[in-house]
């Protein structure tokens with residue numbers, strides 16, 4: 001019956017919440033009406049390392065409308081220190097006098113109005129005992145350590161890579177670097193807290209309803225059952241709202257002290273230091289091949305910046321080691337502690353920076369070999385995970401390259417760097433592999449069906465702009481034989497059954513499978529009651545042969561019973577089921593863990609039977625002005641094969657947005673760091689560059705059809721993150737083709753090409 005759940009898949013479906021969004025009906029967290037709120041404003045540290053020695057609050061307290069000021073002295077002991085995105089220690093906030101990084105929350109000012117809170121916050125005088133901070137790589141005092149590995153996260157290794165590298169006839173040995181990048185979702189990192197006796201309700205945009213609930217309960221020493229999180233719509237997340245941060249508990253404490261709702265809408269520049277970001281990375285990549293192009297050795301060592309107490313890292317070597325057939329592999333990852341806020345997830349966290357290194361390196365190797373870069377990928381393509389010998393659940397990498405190359409016109413490329421020119425413009429073509437592991441988690445849902453053929457599904461899912469309400473509705477409509485418009489979907493409330501964090505591109509697969517299971521349970525109940533009813537038309541029939549289709553229970557011989565009869569037989573009002581789905585390979589208690597905010601995940605790289613990835617190919621044309629070296633990207637072509645596509649309309653948006661971000665990641669985005677003060681310089685949307693329409697004139701996304709019965713029953717691989725991966729390398733490769741200059745440090749700017 002999984003087939004029925006998927007029967008509407010692949011047909012473009014407009015968002016069921018589209019009208020609500022464009023008419024302003026959709027309530028984002030800070031839009032939720034609360035009675036008589038007070039307003040909070042954050043005071044953040046002006047130093048990057050040291051201690052607070054005192055605070056002078058008199059001027060702030062004199063501001064009319066001032067209600068409360070939370071500091072380490074007044075409330076510091078009321079919350080346990082938070083955990084970081086990896087659930088391990090991270091920087092603290094108001095718990096002590098310690099300042100771990102620039103822009104750390106050190107006080108929360110609450111007033112009757114936003115303006116009064118802001119004015120009072122600016123009047124708080126803080127005295128510090130500053131110490132010299134370490135900003136990033138190479139800063140004095142930055143401490144490197146080898147990342148800790150475990151059963152779940154190992155450094156892929158095989159054969160004798162150094163010996164094979166030394167012996168091979170063709171090799172490249174190069175270092176690459178990617179910059180700090182910061183999230184700038186339209187919706188800021190807001191929090192509103194309301195108490196009702198011992199019960200706390202939190203309105204906050206989040207990718208993890210139950211994770212946030214559990215994290216706040218733990219920090220405040222509360223029963224999780226007394227905490228409710230509500231986040232019906234999220235205005236951009238991309239990982240930035242995927243972990244609980246420490247601001248939430250201080251707003252909860254402020255509301256408890258005042259016995260009044262408190263609302264916080266932090267500023268854009270505060271978002272750079274109170275939320276997570278993509279850390280800068282470095283790579284040492286060594287690739288060796290025989291003259292026929294067959295890889296002989298891959299050695300990839302990475303370095304990633306993190307905060308002092310956290311060892312958060314992304315370790316994309318787990319992906320780069322798996323891309324191509326290679327008999328000798330060695331990998332290693334180092335974390336470098338500096339006086340910075342703890343980094344976190346950003347769209348394809350490991351794959352985006354690490355694949356920049358690998359896919360730049362593959363292009364360099366192709367050039368060394370005098371070989372077309374697509375041919376080099378073809379020669380080293382494999383259906384077997386080179387690290388542990390498992391089959392890929394499916395892998396359509398070369399189909400993606402072929403489809404994208406044809407559309408792009410790769411055949412017209414003159415391979416010689418600098419050979420293609422159009423008037424004053426140097427023309428470059430570049431390409432790279434894209435990929436993302438296919439993850440799926442346990443999930444729960446409640447589904448009801450009325451005799452009139454209307455269904456309601458409830459689950460604590462997350463609409464982070466991906467179209468999540470719609471993919472669930474499409475699945476339920478398919479599973480129950482109804483129209484998408486007959487389905488109501490409720491998500492974004494921790495009072496609903498739990499689903500995993502909307503991260504790691506697992507959301508579509510996890511929610512579709514639990515929705516499909518709920519539909520099947522309803523079908524079974526209706527079918528069983530129908531065949532047991534001696535007066536009914538299905539008396540004595542095989543219940544497994546009855547299907548829900550076109551608003552009726554139908555037999556294989558075409559007999560049909562309207563839902564009014566079929567549902568009416570088993571329920572007075574509506575037939576309701578509550579189901580939990582645990583994907584194969586996960587422990588049976590994985591569903592129980594969900595309720596405690598624990599997210600067991602079947603990871604594409606951690607399975608016993610197969611390695612599961614989606615693949616794609618990124619192509620880009622760059623034009624570089626011969627005199628000014630202005631860089632343009634007139635067109636990009638991307639092809640992806642991600643198994644079953646639930647909704648091509650929203651999938652297109654995901655792919656397209658990812659590909660554009662990939663160009664941005666190559667040419668525009670970087671957070672500049674003041675090396676003396678360890679502070680972010682361009683912490684605003686005027687100076688932090690993001691792409692606009694004029695930056696990419698033409699864009700094509702190709703859906704390469706792919707059926708994968710091994711990845712999961714519905715064949716869904718997930719598409720949220722793959723769109724960005726590899727595009728930064730494709731741009732760098734195109735820049736090399738246009739100019740003969742190999743830029744190994746992102747972002748690529750005019751000054752690098754002069």
Ligand code: MOS
Pocket residue numbers: 207237238239240242345346347348349502503504505721
């Ligand atoms: Mo995604 S960066 O796993 O939210």
